[in-house]
Amino acid sequence: MIRDPxxxxxxxxxxxxxxxxxGMCFILLALSGLAFFHPAFFPLTSLFGGxxxxxxxxxxxxxxxxxxxxxxxxxxxxxxxxxDRDWQWLRRIREMANGDDHNMPEQGKYNGGQKLFxxxxxxxILLLFITGLMLWRAWFDLPVTLVRVAAVIHSASAAIxxxxxxxHIYAAIWVKGSVRAMWYGTVTRAxxxxxxxxxxxxxxxx
Amino acid sequence: xxxxxxxxxxxxxxxxxTPQARSTVEVAKLIDVSTCIGCKACQAACMEWNDxxxxxxxxxxxxxxxxxxxxNSWTVMRFSEIxxxxxxxxxxxxxxxxxxxxxxxxxxxxxxxxxVQYANxxxxxxxxxxxxxxxxxxxxxxxxxRISKKDNKAYKCTLCSDRVAVNxxxxxxxxxPTGALQFGSKEDMKDYAQERIADLKERGFDKAGLYDPxxxxxxxxxxxxxxADRPQLYSGLPQDPQISPLVAIWKGATKPLAALALGLxxxxxxxxxxxxxxxxxxxxxxxxxxxxxxx
Numbered sequence: 001m002i003r004d005p006x007x008x009x010x011x012x013x014x015x016x017x018x019x020x021x022x023g024m025c026f027i028l029l030a031l032s033g034l035a036f037f038h039p040a041f042f043p044l045t046s047l048f049g050g051x052x053x054x055x056x057x058x059x060x061x062x063x064x065x066x067x068x069x070x071x072x073x074x075x076x077x078x079x080x081x082x083x084d085r086d087w088q089w090l091r092r093i094r095e096m097a098n099g100d101d102h103n104m105p106e107q108g109k110y111n112g113g114q115k116l117f118x119x120x121x122x123x124x125i126l127l128l129f130i131t132g133l134m135l136w137r138a139w140f141d142l143p144v145t146l147v148r149v150a151a152v153i154h155s156a157s158a159a160i161x162x163x164x165x166x167x168h169i170y171a172a173i174w175v176k177g178s179v180r181a182m183w184y185g186t187v188t189r190a191x192x193x194x195x196x197x198x199x200x201x202x203x204x205x206x
Numbered sequence: 207x208x209x210x211x212x213x214x215x216x217x218x219x220x221x222x223x224t225p226q227a228r229s230t231v232e233v234a235k236l237i238d239v240s241t242c243i244g245c246k247a248c249q250a251a252c253m254e255w256n257d258x259x260x261x262x263x264x265x266x267x268x269x270x271x272x273x274x275x276x277x278n279s280w281t282v283m284r285f286s287e288i289x290x291x292x293x294x295x296x297x298x299x300x301x302x303x304x305x306x307x308x309x310x311x312x313x314x315x316x317x318x319x320x321x322v323q324y325a326n327x328x329x330x331x332x333x334x335x336x337x338x339x340x341x342x343x344x345x346x347x348x349x350x351x352r353i354s355k356k357d358n359k360a361y362k363c364t365l366c367s368d369r370v371a372v373n374x375x376x377x378x379x380x381x382x383p384t385g386a387l388q389f390g391s392k393e394d395m396k397d398y399a400q401e402r403i404a405d406l407k408e409r410g411f412d413k414a415g416l417y418d419p420x421x422x423x424x425x426x427x428x429x430x431x432x433x434a435d436r437p438q439l440y441s442g443l444p445q446d447p448q449i450s451p452l453v454a455i456w457k458g459a460t461k462p463l464a465a466l467a468l469g470l471x472x473x474x475x476x477x478x479x480x481x482x483x484x485x486x487x488x489x490x491x492x493x494x495x496x497x498x499x500x501x
Contacts, residue, residue: 037461
């Protein structure tokens, strides 16, 4: 699909597909996981065909997410190395949240917040994957103390992951012109210049 | 409401109170380890009444058979040989669900109504609501529930809630030939236990006592032990069982707090948008890009 030919390519089709596989898995995992987390959310199991189906499906979806995230991790981890500039950006996040981003440090392809999100998700998914296997009674039967530790870590990292994902989704909605990067891959040059000046320079050469 | 004898006091994954207008007497089973002869009539009666048949196993070299609780063996006799003051003691304990007043399984269960605690104190699994997650096993301080490989439902001793509901004692108690198993109100069982303990003390077991662990709020299956100071001697009966602090963290206050925190993040985002408005590309930047184009 061709729009303004001068738009900048931010994500390839395969990166987008990879992202949305993770996104779909995340939504399904959060809905079914929350159902087991607090009784208030238990009715969500009916989206999966009942409690038993939710229990059966949740871990398999988790494995798909873990594998997809591993792929996206390998694609993007170099771009997400935290630098001094990123920490500076994070320290001044209040200015950003106030909508006054003119004086923020110039950002590369990802800003400090995005990088932080990337690493938090990475750590949470690693923890969720390991502890998820430990809780998976259909395949594993571990000593009860280990399972208890796993249950605490699994729920805690899930809560953190969901909270950060809310922020991730909101940031994409809040910063106009961002979502299209993940839908069809391009952003306008003005968008890049405003939000990722350094990346803009690298791509455009100005 | 159905039978008063099956009134429910506590229900898994339920945050509102259960009907409590009626009240009933708490029941208990008393297992007097000192008069048990290890005949396993209780095991057989349990199979008979509940129509459960475990697979025929093989002899493992000791009397324990089956060697552990399973989804089809809700009670098993555990035999331990210990030496006390140069004398062999053969300690035989009938193992099974303790029907805790503060049940870890119920606390951990995520499925509404899969585990209930009747007003009479019996903790019962309603397998039709069980989703097979195994959280009950994670929550239990006594390692009692078992998940069936066939149907992925959790099973354990029901204290014959179906018999108790119609004023009958549990099948195991009915079958016990020595009176080592007694059933009645918890009050009466405690009184009876005191008589047995006095008798044991007279016979030289000065540490004899009742096992009704306060860490789980007391249990509705109690033991008279000759060595109440060392319950571990009886095939690892826990000294001071309680719901693990890990389970308490996992299923306690943190659960609603985390849910609240997630709600606040979502609401915070919404109101941030409403208050601050979207972060749009500035006209200035757009003009700059256009200028560069023109250049």
